[in-house]
Amino acid sequence: MPAVIVAMAVVFGSLNPNFWSATNLSNVSRQMSILALLSLGQTFAILSGGIDLSVGSLLALVSVVCAQQMKDFGVIPGIAAGVIAGGLAGLINGVIVARARVPAFIVTLGMLVAARGAALTLSGGLPIAGLPREFLVLGAGYLGPIPIPTVIAIVAFLLAHVVLSRTRFGRYVYAMGSNEEAAVLSGINVANYKMLVYITSGVFAGIAGVILTARVISGQPTLGEVQELYAIAAVVIGGGRISGGVGGVGTTLMGVLVLGILGNGLNLVQVSSYIQNIVIGAIIVGAVYIDLARERRR
């Protein structure tokens, strides 16, 4: 997969030298940061043997909550409210998946629809403008040469990596995804850790939603449509197994890079966005096919 990414970069770079410009690279990374955060949450959900379809809609709900609270109470309370909204939605997903044992696909599908509805209800269907200037730094600012959303995404990647590879929670995520029944019989409190998985995914969606709000300079109830599907695609393109237990932060990063560079590169070489969708669709299926073919040959 790294070879594919290098090849893509070389091809796009030779077709359009602007690809390698500092401005473009910084833009790509800024654009990718939202997908990156959603995909990290999705990584937890999929690794554990579940899925989180709600993250796209949660972007919208978080955005609306964040903007409204920010206008009433200020920047920090707004940001906090946004992240908490994401976490609470995740908690609701988690409780229903883990305690009521409704399949994650169904629960988060319901949340996908309901969160969108909640975002539209809270906002009356209209964008919420007039956010404080200081807040916009979160979307447009830089830390040295690196865009702030990129910095946040990098920190999130490192953190998620440590959690997945070096904590009990992380190990149990893999164990549940590999064999849930065996996890129960190994004394793991599967229900609790499942809830934690969906809360994690919700919190990542919360952070992504706040950053996105800063980037579009308003609370938007229509943000994030089909983003959940790109997040799932990013997880599996890199080699994460859709049924859980295999994958991790590294493979998800690969998937995010493939989707991000592809979108940017196709833009630069002026492929229409309609055709881009066709290409991306084919890549999603192709990448997973190659992965499976490799596994079957063993």
Place this chain on the structure above:
Amino acid sequence: MSAVPPFLDLHGIVKRFPGVLALNGVRLEVRAGEVHALLGENGAGKSTLIKVAAGVYHPDEGEIRIDGRPAVIRNPHDAQALGISTIFQEFTLAPDMTVAENVFLGREPLRIRALSIVDRRELVRRTRDVLASLDPQIDPEATVRHLGVAQQQMVEIAKALSLDARLIIMDEPTATLTSHEIERLFNAIARLKQRGVALLYVSHRLDEVKAICDRATILRDGAFVATVQVSSTSIDDMIRLMVGRDLKDKFPKVAVEPREEVLRVEQLTRKGVLHGVSFSVRRGEILGVAGLVGSKRTETARAIFGADPIDSGRIFLNGKEVKVRTPGEAIANGIALVPEDRKRHGIFACLSVRENIVLSALRQFSRKGLLDLRHEQRRAQECVSSLRVATPHLEKQVLDLSGGNQQKVVIAKWLNTNAEVFLFDEPTRGIDVGGKIEVYKLMGELLSRGAAIVMISSELPEILGLSDRILVMRDGRICGEFDRAAATEEKILNCALRGAA
């Protein structure tokens, strides 16, 4: 030797997989009307050989002859057309269709050919004809999902017969059957034999091979060892051919003097499942639990382990009553469960050997919330060495290990939780002869460390060979208890079948 060529003749079969020579010049000859056993330890190449005959794999070298004429089997369809049907352990029936629809799937008798309208009455009639010689009790219009395993197997056989199979390959057909069902299967096999159908019978259960097979071909490490007449070969001889060495003691029983009681269970009850199960087990003792499939032995173990809820009953450990409501609480109290279905309940197939071994004791490896991977490695290495787990390295996926080594990994997991009571549920199911002995030795080592073992097993020789005391269960009740010295297969079976000692 008869002048008639054998139905199936495989010669010099070689099959390579990346890095593995799975079959190295194997020979197999199955005659019409014979039941031919295919024997070998796990990894000997039995499955690969069956898959070559079934058209799933192509041999890299070698010759296949059917009725003496060279044949090419490119895919399972070719195999069927040549009269070879295979019944794998995992059935290939469509669970939500009827028996009749399954038997004639893709070959339904049609009423109006042009419109592909199925003649249902004819379908049912033909299915009933085929089933008549196998199990007339099966309703052709029943949904397959609602049939038991044994009946589903009969439907698979019926399907093979309806395809005019001349050779039926059965992979471990009795693994999940009760002894009564096995008897029925054997009757069906006898009738197939009379009709001139050949059977290739793959099994680890040598007493069954002895009972129904005419000849046996033995493989070892992908190579042909011998084809023998079953009637003139003892079970010990067959084992010797399979493992290539003498197994002086099939059940290495460590003599440990049983000491004080560790676990006592009183009146364990779960409505409709367990009815007042009481027993105790001492340090250094193996308590064997015999019974038919469905006698609720697994349920008893799961209840003690907190995996299933109980309605009433008490559990005592070292004389103190404990509450066990979850597996976590059982583990904290020093109870371990080595489950029956290793793949479903025991191992984490895509996790590494190390991750499997430390999983139930991760707290020990946490420092300030972070796992100490080096500590994990050290401990896993100790377990791998002391249990003699055959693995190239600690990061190998458990999936890639043999059944016996997977079982050792499951046992290793419990060595880290300070378990004192081990509940073994069918500890050697699906494990080859050499692996079984290794597992038995480990059980002996656990005993000498002061552990107590409850061993559920459906293999009576195992129960008799290893247990200090034997309980017999039937319908969720304990219906008999025997001392090692007094127990015989007949007594135990009698008790398990009739419910009286």
